[in-house]
Amino acid sequence: MTGPAPGRRPDETALAPTGTYVAVWAALLFFLGLTIVVAKVRLAPFGAAANLLIATIKAGLVLTVFMHLRSEGRFLKIMLGVALAALTLIIMLTFSDVLFRR
């Protein structure tokens, strides 16, 4: 009744070993340190871009491992893609106005 989970059913996400979760957490803290260093050395115009890139790597780690997106089917992945594409489109359309407004 309360034994370890039997084999994973197809509608379930796949658990990772505890070590993997801890390793991802360590990686997240590493990237936190890295993003602070990047901000401090002032890579001039690239600082902000680098920090957003690092944030996206961190978000990707949380999504794939902590939120188990890695073992999700195509359906949820595509839907997430649609949501992200919608947000990207909104940002691009807005900036196509803001950047060229005089």
Place this chain on the structure above:
Amino acid sequence: MDETRTPILTGAAGREGVDELGKRTGMWFFLFTELLFFGGMFLLYSIYRYKFAADFHRAAADENLVLGSVNTAILLTSSLAMVLAVAAVRRGQIRRSLGFQRATISLGTVFLVIKGIEWGAKISRGIYPNGPTLLSLGQGQILFFGLYFTMTGLHALHVLIGITVIAFMIRFTKRGVIGPDRYARLENTGLYWHFVDIVWVYLFPLFYLIT
């Protein structure tokens, strides 16, 4: 009675009417709306930062990088505790899961306390919406702090809601409503908590790391 009812869903592994993917899908769709909710504010932030670049940099100097970094580490760690709580329940380790759920709540609470200290420091110096010091600053700086209070405030509200929901999950886990075979509520709570973590991962560089 059960024999006369035709199951609408045949569970993937023969568990009638149980569809774990369906339960998660609802949560993911809610998170997509949350993505666009916060996305709108991030868009506003980028526009004003583009228009008032110098003011944003000046205003960001007021942020406490140490407290911000510590808080980021705390929230990332709380995400680890959350995922370990979900994994433990699914592996049948109820006590261990309860411990990790409590750890998540504690870390979330510490996050809010530190956030409160940061807000308190600003408010005591007159930096709050319509505050005396704030109104004496440039337009871009006023916008920066407006966005700061709005975005970190709404994020903190999400953390508070997450803490409340986890408190309910602890009760469910104790009563056996959540267990190795029925853990969707806890897993969805985890998805919410991780999402809120991701939002902070973007808030941190945008408010604390502009030099």
